[in-house]
Amino acid sequence: MSAPNKSYDPVEVEALKPEEIERLRDEAFAAFAAAGDLDALAQAKTAHTGGTSPLSLANREIGALPPQAKAEAGKRVGQARGAVSKALAARQAELEAERDARVLVEEAVDVTLPYDRVPAGARHPLTTIMERVADVFVAMGYEIAEGPEVEAEWFNFDALNFVPDHPARQMQDTFFVQGTTPDGKVTEGDESGVVLRTHTSPVQARSLLERKPPVYVVCPGRVYRTDELDATHTPVFHQIELLAVDEGLTMADLKGTLDHMVQALFGPDMKTRLRPNFFPFTEPSAEMDMVCYVCRGESVGNPDRPCRTCGSEGWIELGGCGMVNPKVLTACGVDPRKYSGFAFGFGIERMLMFRHNVEDMRDMVEGDVRFTRPFGMEI
Incomplete structure (x- = not known):
């Protein structure tokens, strides 16, 4: 990580450009939407919100900006990360609801069936x-x-x-x-x-x-x-x-x-x-x-x-x-x-x-x- 440089132009930092932040955010949205189950969503979560995800790496670059540029870049990255977290939570809630509904169907118990089809054992x-x-x-x-x-x-x-x-x-x-x-x-x-x-x-x-x-x-x-x-x-x-x-x-x-x-x-x-x-x-x-x-x-x-x-x-x-x-x-x-x-x-x-x-x-x-x-x- 480079040291602060007051003469550095923030618009020239590729990872902090507005269009780059939007692209990373949209990629996260797409990955979450494509996850078909909770296991796939967990992998997407690690890839887009983990410590080595693109947005997390972009957030680290803010420390190298001059003081007058940090606020705007931090706001831009923070909004993107917040939107990604919100999208992740929403998709997780959807998948959990789908899982619960599937379990109710697949593991349904017919309470009208005879309870004693397998008779209880007994000691001699x-x-x-x-x-x-x-x-x-x-x-x-x-x-x-x-x-x-x-x-x-x-x-x-x-x-x-x-x-x-x-x-x-x-x-x-x-x-x-x-x-x-x-x-x-x-x-x-x-x-x-x-x-x-x-x-x-x-x-x-x-x-x-x-x-x-x-x-x-x-x-x-x-x-x-x-x-x-x-x-x-x-x-x-x-x-x-x-x-x-x-x-x-x-x-x-x-x-x-x-x-x-x-x-x-x-x-x-x-x-x-x-x-x-x-x-x-x-x-x-x-x-x-x-x-x-x-x-x-x-x-x-x-x-x-x-x-x-x-x-x-x-x-x-x-x-x-x-x-x-x-x-x-x-x-x-x-x-x-x-x-x-x-x-x-x-x-x-x-x-x-x-x-x-x-x-x-x-x-x-x-x-x-x-x-x-x-x-x-x-x-």
């Missing part, structure tokens, strides 16, 4: 209820424990005090997995020593081996038995079991825990009872019943109010429980003279049938969305 109710039960015990301070579904026979039976000739260890009741010996020999049936776990109790044994007492764990998971698929049985089902091992635990602690569970799941007025039974891994053992959640026991001896859910007996069997057998504690490295424990378990499918009056267990496994959809997306 077995998953939901298993998580809900586990949450009850997590809130009491228990941990979630998991284990493999393909299990060693020792964890599934021996550690839990199942004697070698126990009926549950036969192939009619248990799925044995084919295996191989170190020398490559294929082993089948009960010689393999590997099974699909028949209950989630092996997770309890693993927990005792991995943790030092006190141990408070809840073990949800899938289990396998050689049952035929019918309305009340399935070869693949779900269980949730609980194990508590600590100093001084008694049947009273077990009973209180069971009462809290059924009250949290079925209502604050629910009660439980224990009936003597036998399980290899607990001693003493009991069957746990809860008050019928439909009739609340009022159907007992009342022919005018029969209850299909409990058969008018007033109680519903829920699962087995008891104090952990000292032999199980010893097998897992826990001193039974110092520690005692309780455990119980029940089938998730059975609880789902109780809570929601599901009559056929096959509905849970056939994958029909008409079964799962009513349960919604509860998380």
Whole structure:
């Protein structure tokens, strides 16, 4: 940029001549008018109003004029730049209006169309209820424990005090997995020593081996038995079991825990009872019943109010429980003279049938969305 020169004639500066300023202004007008969309207008804006545009360069030349010539040249350039800015704003408003009108047509939504052409998904109710039960015990301070579904026979039976000739260890009741010996020999049936776990109790044994007492764990998971698929049985089902091992635990602690569970799941007025039974891994053992959640026991001896859910007996069997057998504690490295424990378990499918009056267990496994959809997306 040249320095001011008082003897310089402004009419001889080509970029500041009136006809040149008008030409630059008209070129800007034409470029704006030719822009067909906002992207093209943005390019034209940079070319005609940016820092290196002709009008901006002409404006810089004013500084080189003598004082008496600056006012007229500045006015001429300023008017041209103002007109260009005004034309740019007007064209931008036009293009934005065209864009908005086009979007309204191209992205129109027909509000009269059916809203549910794609039906909402749903979580499987077995998953939901298993998580809900586990949450009850997590809130009491228990941990979630998991284990493999393909299990060693020792964890599934021996550690839990199942004697070698126990009926549950036969192939009619248990799925044995084919295996191989170190020398490559294929082993089948009960010689393999590997099974699909028949209950989630092996997770309890693993927990005792991995943790030092006190141990408070809840073990949800899938289990396998050689049952035929019918309305009340399935070869693949779900269980949730609980194990508590600590100093001084008694049947009273077990009973209180069971009462809290059924009250949290079925209502604050629910009660439980224990009936003597036998399980290899607990001693003493009991069957746990809860008050019928439909009739609340009022159907007992009342022919005018029969209850299909409990058969008018007033109680519903829920699962087995008891104090952990000292032999199980010893097998897992826990001193039974110092520690005692309780455990119980029940089938998730059975609880789902109780809570929601599901009559056929096959509905849970056939994958029909008409079964799962009513349960919604509860998380």
